[in-house]
Amino acid sequence: xxxxxxxxxxxxxxxxxxxxxxxxxxxxxxxxxxxxxxxxxxxxxxxxxxxxxxxxxxxxxxxxxxxxxxxxxxxxxxxxxxxxxxxxxxxxxxxxxxxxxxxxxxxxxxxxxxxxxxxxxxxxxxxxxxxxxxxxxxxxxxxxxxxxxxxxxxxxxxxxxx
Numbered sequence: 001x002x003x004x005x006x007x008x009x010x011x012x013x014x015x016x017x018x019x020x021x022x023x024x025x026x027x028x029x030x031x032x033x034x035x036x037x038x039x040x041x042x043x044x045x046x047x048x049x050x051x052x053x054x055x056x057x058x059x060x061x062x063x064x065x066x067x068x069x070x071x072x073x074x075x076x077x078x079x080x081x082x083x084x085x086x087x088x089x090x091x092x093x094x095x096x097x098x099x100x101x102x103x104x105x106x107x108x109x110x111x112x113x114x115x116x117x118x119x120x121x122x123x124x125x126x127x128x129x130x131x132x133x134x135x136x137x138x139x140x141x142x143x144x145x146x147x148x149x150x151x152x153x154x155x156x157x158x159x160x161x162x
Contacts, residue, residue: 030160034128035153038116041097042139042148050095050112052119057087093119098150120154128156 034054041048064085066078095115096108120130132155139148 031157032160033131034123034156034158036119036123036156037154038095038112038150038152040095040112040150040152042099042137042150043097044099045101048097048099048149050097052093052095052116054091054093054119055087056089056091059085059087123154123156127158129158131155131157 037053038051039053040050064078064080093115095112096105098104098108100108124130133152134155135150135152137148137150
């Protein structure tokens, strides 16, 4: 009788300990993504603007999406307005331009690297994992084109807490 009582009490203790342990575990059900974009000017004479940008607002792409097919004569176009897509709440970090009046400024490039590295480190400390990096350049196309930017997108992922 004593052994049965001890066995029953042990089962209760194990059950209660299991429930207690699992109650402290965070449950993750989905992932979320975040894109950080750096725009660095390669306009000669330092006339451009360079920034590191991060949205503080969420957007649901479904609100701005329509479907088209060759089967339909008249596809329903998305009637959303550009103003509805725009994000006004964002983080904007100043970066230095690649060029100044003297030409290319290597100090500006490494200064930007330090600022961007700081942002990437802060994102990692906040639980974000860098998944992809995509870059593109639109550079000077001749004597009449004084435009140019170097764009890099940093795509992060983390588990969403439920």
